[in-house]
Amino acid sequence: MTTELFPAELSVTEGTADPCIMVIFGASGDLTRRLLIPALYNLASDGLLTDNFVIVAMARRDYTTGSFRDMLSKNIKQFTTRNDFDQNTWQSLVQRLYYQRGNIDDPTAYNALADEINRIDSRYNTRGNILFYLATPPAMFGVITTNLYHAGFNKTDSGWKRIVIEKPFGHDLQSALTLNRELLACWDEEQIYRIDHYLGKETVQNILAFRFSNRIFEPLWSRNFIDHIQLTVTERVGVGTRGAYYEQSGVLRDMIQNHMFQMLSYICMEPPTSFKADAIRHEKAKLLEAVRIMQPEDVIRNTTRGQYDIGRSADGSLTPAYREEVNVNPASVTETFAAMKLYIDNWRWEGVPIYLRSGKNLWKKDTAILIQFKCAPDIIFRDTPAADHMEANQLVFHIQPDEGIELRFQAKRPGPTVSLQKVNMRFNYGDSFKSTPGTGYEVLIYDTMIGDTSLFSRSDLVETAWRIAQPVLDTWAANPPEHFPNYAAGSWGPKSAFDLIAEDGRKWLELVNCDTLAKVPLFQPCRTVFLSSLMMTLKPVVYAAGDNIVIMGDIGREMYFINRGEAETLDANGDVIRTLQDGDFFGEIALLLSRPRTATVRAKSDCDMLVLEQTGFRRILRDFPEFAHSVLQVARDRYQIMAPAEELFDADVARYLKDRDAAFT
Numbered sequence: 228m229t230t231e232l233f234p235a236e237l238s239v240t241e242g243t244a245d246p247c248i249m250v251i252f253g254a255s256g257d258l259t260r261r262l263l264i265p266a267l268y269n270l271a272s273d274g275l276l277t278d279n280f281v282i283v284a285m286a287r288r289d290y291t292t293g294s295f296r297d298m299l300s301k302n303i304k305q306f307t308t309r310n311d312f313d314q315n316t317w318q319s320l321v322q323r324l325y326y327q328r329g330n331i332d333d334p335t336a337y338n339a340l341a342d343e344i345n346r347i348d349s350r351y352n353t354r355g356n357i358l359f360y361l362a363t364p365p366a367m368f369g370v371i372t373t374n375l376y377h378a379g380f381n382k383t384d385s386g387w388k389r390i391v392i393e394k395p396f397g398h399d400l401q402s403a404l405t406l407n408r409e410l411l412a413c414w415d416e417e418q419i420y421r422i423d424h425y426l427g428k429e430t431v432q433n434i435l436a437f438r439f440s441n442r443i444f445e446p447l448w449s450r451n452f453i454d455h456i457q458l459t460v461t462e463r464v465g466v467g468t469r470g471a472y473y474e475q476s477g478v479l480r481d482m483i484q485n486h487m488f489q490m491l492s493y494i495c496m497e498p499p500t501s502f503k504a505d506a507i508r509h510e511k512a513k514l515l516e517a518v519r520i521m522q523p524e525d526v527i528r529n530t531t532r533g534q535y536d537i538g539r540s541a542d543g544s545l546t547p548a549y550r551e552e553v554n555v556n557p558a559s560v561t562e563t564f565a566a567m568k569l570y571i572d573n574w575r576w577e578g579v580p581i582y583l584r585s586g587k588n589l590w591k592k593d594t595a596i597l598i599q600f601k602c603a604p605d606i607i608f609r610d611t612p613a614a615d616h617m618e619a620n621q622l623v624f625h626i627q628p629d630e631g632i633e634l635r636f637q638a639k640r641p642g643p644t645v646s647l648q649k650v651n652m653r654f655n656y657g658d659s660f661k662s663t664p665g666t667g668y669e670v671l672i673y674d675t676m677i678g679d680t681s682l683f684s685r686s687d688l689v690e691t692a693w694r695i696a697q698p699v700l701d702t703w704a705a706n707p708p709e710h711f712p713n714y715a716a717g718s719w720g721p722k723s724a725f726d727l728i729a730e731d732g733r734k735w736l737e738l739v740n741c742d743t744l745a746k747v748p749l750f751q752p753c754r755t756v757f758l759s760s761l762m763m764t765l766k767p768v769v770y771a772a773g774d775n776i777v778i779m780g781d782i783g784r785e786m787y788f789i790n791r792g793e794a795e796t797l798d799a800n801g802d803v804i805r806t807l808q809d810g811d812f813f814g815e816i817a818l819l820l821s822r823p824r825t826a827t828v829r830a831k832s833d834c835d836m837l838v839l840e841q842t843g844f845r846r847i848l849r850d851f852p853e854f855a856h857s858v859l860q861v862a863r864d865r866y867q868i869m870a871p872a873e874e875l876f877d878a879d880v881a882r883y884l885k886d887r888d889a890a891f892t
């Protein structure tokens with residue numbers, strides 16, 4: 228039975244990875260059962276592993292091979308990403324897994340490991356190839372790699388030897404330099420695979436394919452045509468059980484210095500000379516080297532940070548403040564949100580701001596990259612209704628969860644006049660490709676087995692990324708935050724992030740989606756196509772508790788929707804007339820008439836708001852005049868504005884309303 232499952236002769240077919248032993252250090256941890264083993268199972272299911280592939284799981288805990296296999300067999304049912312679980316494939320994989328109990332601090336444990344590896348190699352003919360996967364806390368990286376070296380595991384005279392290192396690679400610039408020094412003293416750079424799981428994402432890999440296999444965009448890809456770039460990685464989850472790790476990390480180390488800088492380098496790098504690993508890695512490293520290193524005053528001006536407070540997540544459940552999470556200091560100043568503006572000092576990107584933001588416990592999970600082009604000159608549209616509707620083209624890479632690429636551009640609205648409207652074209656991965664859901668680790672593990680380092684970070688890139696982050700870490704450490712916590716869990720993040728970009732006259736890529744808008748009573752009767760159009764028109768803004776949103780007597784030109792939070796309406800004496808909550812809206816009259824505001828509205832708590840400006844509103848009305856009817860209804864019922872439609876709306880819309888009234892009477 229066993230010999231049938233594990234043939235000693237080589238069975239390498241095209242596309243399969245090299246025969247090898249994969250030694251997982253720290254194998255009893257979460258990463259192994261949640262991601263590594265399910266990924267290996269997926270590779271096995273797709274026929275990408277040879278029969279001469281064996282796993283040695285090493286950890287300190289008291290398992291035997293049998294009990295470890297049993298535990299994984301239970302876990303795989305929970306963590307597999309495939310719907311059609313195949314017991315035979317699993318059995319054949321798990322039967323090739325051996326547990327090696329050992330203390331990774333202890334050099335003698337490596338002698339026992341060597342004996343086990345020799346035994347397995349001669350039984351399974353793994354050709355002397357060994358992959359050492361360090362699924363341990365980062366503090367152990369140096370110890371393990373040094374012990375492996377002393378046990379002679381780095382020698383490549385009989386088969387390849389590679390080590391895979393999980394993030395975080397270092398805690399700061401100094402520790403990353405030290406770790407690289409330790410590693411490179413024992414191993415060659417080509418033997419080291421520093422993982423960044425974002426590079427395992429198809430949508431991230433596709434950035435290169437998109438840029439360099441399509442001619443149309445490349446000539447536009449520079450300061451000549453691009454106004455700015457935004458990278459957003461928002462998460463719905465908080466730190467959960469990872470408080471102890473996160474306290475030492477914060478979002479800058481956890482997400483920005485690695486995952487976001489990787490995506491930034493893909494978006495902005497020069498074309499590589501080939502798709503070979505080093506050709507790509509040279510260009511990525513060159514790009515990051517060109518990122519301007521911030522001086523302390525730049526850090527103060529161009530970055531902002533936040534920490535989540537108690538709040539409600541999207542499902543309505545109460546979420547604790549970061550400072551109340553397990554293993555978190557109740558006075559912690561660790562940032563769970565950060566936003567910043569960077570510049571790349573090279574020929575292509577000179578003067579183009581790159582905005583980055585990421586945070587935990589925000590209202591939705593979204594990773595997106597926005598390329599905003601410069602606005603077209605409006606010369607030829609002057610004296611036409613289109614003149615005030617010129618909008619910039621936007622290209623959006625939707626990395627996750629709704630994977631796709633979207634191009635937003637202007638189109639002429641059908642009709643006798645020249646007027647423009649923003650429309651979009653969108654490619655959805657799910658519509659064009661059938662792919663089986665995976666863990667994201669499959670391609671990374673597979674590449675380590677075939678020796679392709681393209682998706683792994685070279686030492687120079689990691690160090691350069693730390694060089695960019697270090698002044699931010701230092702300046703933040705020297706200037707502790709005064710107002711933490713400063714955003715509610717489940718919200719859009721701190722107001723300061725919105726101010727950071729608004730000061731440049733720009734705004735974050737709209738975070739809103741149709742579901743959010745459909746919660747607003749005013750929009751409930753409206754069609755999805757209307758909501759999609761509105762989505763591209765609304766501007767997200769955040770107000771802090773106590774801020775005045777509108778002031779009595781000021782001329783209003785926009786209306787507000789409360790996505791989250793509470794605001795209160797005040798009369799001339801400053802007395803509260805009404806409290807407004809999620810889904811409420813106000814100021815709608817300003818869309819119809821530019822009149823002085825009749826009350827002041829003040830944020831009672833931090834508020835996430837959507838703003839609809841008069842110009843955007845009028846543009847949308849031309850396509851969706853039925854919306855004018857809803858607004859008119861509110862104007863009459865709530866504000867007793869009895870002015871005829873002709874005074875409130877453009878002629879076409881007024882005509883629509885008249886015809887509608889006629890049809891209903």
Ligand code: BG6
Nearest residue numbers: 394424425462464481482486594
């Ligand atoms: C990890 C971070 O690297 O990436 C986590 O340590 C974060 O804090 C995770 O939640 C996000 O990954 P993804 O693939 O869900 O975007």
